[in-house]
Amino acid sequence: MRIEPKMQDPEVRINNFEEVNLGYTDEEAIAEAQRCRLCGACVKGCPVGIDIPAFVNSIAKGKFRQAIDIIRQFSVLPAVCGRVCPQENQCEKECILSRKGEPINIGALERFVADKFSEKETFDIPKVGKSAGIIGSGPAGLTAAYELRKAGFDVTIYESLHAPGGVLRYGIPNFRLPDKIIDKEVDYLLSLGVKLQLNFLIGKTVYINELLEIHDGLLIATGAGLPSRLNIPGENGVGVYLANEFLTRINLMHAYEFPIYHTPIKKFSKVVVVGGGNVAMDSARVARRLGADVTIVYRREEEDMPARREERIHAKEEGINFITLANPVEIILDEYKNVKQIKLEKMKVSGKGLDGRNKIEGTLEYFTIDADAVITAIGQTPNRIIQENVKGLNFDSHGRVIVDENLKTSLNRVWAAGDIVTGAATVILAMGEAKRAAADMIKTL
Ligand code: FAD
Ligand code: SF4
Secondary structure, eight states: OOOOOOBOOHHHHTTOOSOSBOOOOHHHHHHHHTTOOOOOGGGGGOTTOOOHHHHHHHHHTTOHHHHHHHHHTTOSOHHHHHHHSOGGGTHHHHOGGGGGTOOOOHHHHHHHHHHHOSSOOOOOOOOOOOEEEEEOOSHHHHHHHHHHHHTTOEEEEEOSSSSSOTHHHHTSOTTTSOHHHHHHHHHHHHHTTOEEEOSOOBTTTBOHHHHHHHOSEEEEOOOOOEEOOOOOTTTTSBTEEEHHHHHHHHHTTOGGGTTTSSOOOOOOSEEEEEOSSHHHHHHHHHHHHTTOEEEEEESSOGGGOOSOHHHHHHHHHTTOEEEESEEEEEEEEOTTSBEEEEEEEEEEEEEEOTTSSEEEEEEEEEEEEEOSEEEEOSOEEOOOTTGGGSTTOOBOTTSOBOOOTTSBOSSTTEEEOSHHHHSSOOHHHHHHHHHHHHHHHHHHO
16 A cells, blocks of 8 residues: 655644655655556656656665665756655656556655755766856756756856745745755755855846856746736735745745744735645645635636645645635725725636636626635746846747747757746756756757
8 A cells, every 4th residue: 555654733733834744764665665566657757757666666675875876867856856746747647556546655755765865976077168057046947057067067056036946945835845955955066066146136137148258058947936916906905915925925034933034924814815726725824824714716626726636635634725616806905905805706617628627617606705815826927037138039928938949049058948938837847848958058068
């Protein structure tokens, strides 16, 4: 039987920001790994191509060091991916044991070995006399930096925020991905000689053409951090948050530890979160930990929610209510413009869309929920600071940078990868594309 790691008790964890998933013991990891048939079917589900059977087999034999060395040949962020990848739609979906509903717990095993070792593989870095600038320190930027550095490039990452990690740092809460895990992975990159310039907003602090004077090649990996809006009446009321702003306050600025940290956050008693993705789940679970009653409203059915299955389960265990087939039409404000209620239209399913998800339509029936805060988490697009400050860079109407099959942009010596190219996606997809871009940079430069 598939072995699930132990979790913090829901009653306890709603009062803290400590990690929910407590991970495997050695014995649990070995027992889970020994279920593996070593067939390799799972590998095609991994966007960075990790040799999964090889590392799982090493764990099964108790050779933990060997297991992490195998993973590191393919990924610089195993402790992150073991925690946040949607394995159920990737490697675990392809696992032959998933037919019986019990795929190998690949994510938990990856996390287990990644956490076991703080010292990392060292290797000789060749000197090639080339330099690369990476714009953005999210999973795409960190992955490309690793690949380029291993190939001997001098690498500098430019990051606009005061801490590296991108969404890993400012979006995903500590109870899913602790800061110390991101620090550990970034420290490793820095120990290889990668340089990191924080508080450096490309397109304002310096422009792309200035960076091209000091680097042989550039990778744009600036993500999709611009939240979409509902565009309904009341959205500018007091107590309406965009999820990214709310989560940044908590995760990056540690508002939940006010006054030790200086960023405050207002205490709300009834919070409605709009959306069905990881961002919505994270916002809801943070609001719950701040003491609120929380309801998630989603316009489709629960099976259509893009959030990781584990996040949905954890949210429910933590007492978060789900209302599906409901679409916000107005945020009702009181005389002081504070949020008072949210008005929703009931939706109904009207067949299947081309993407296989249920199509929905409005019913013209409405209901309201009391709330003193509304957090909107309905998607993000790239911000356009870079795109609008450089001539000759082609991007589409959503602000996504247009690239060729090798991730090369319309600008000479400039590549792009991650959410800035695909739109909001996943950590591992951003990493996979960044690896491809780095490979082409190495070949071309
Ligand atoms: P990002 O992670 O967005 O990093 C981009 C970096 O570039 C940022 O640090 C930004 O500050 C910096 N930057 C932007 N503009 C500039 C500039 N002009 N100059 C310098 N620096 C700049 N995916 C999963 O797989 N699993 C999950 O559980 C999951 N949960 C998520 C939860 C939340 C709240 C959010 C928002 C996303 C989540 N995702 C999850 C999606 C995933 O995090 C992203 O797909 C991934 O981080 C994209 O990586 P990236 O490197 O392209 O961009
Ligand atoms: Fe092991 Fe499943 Fe991968 Fe086969 S598909 S190697 S059983 S994890």
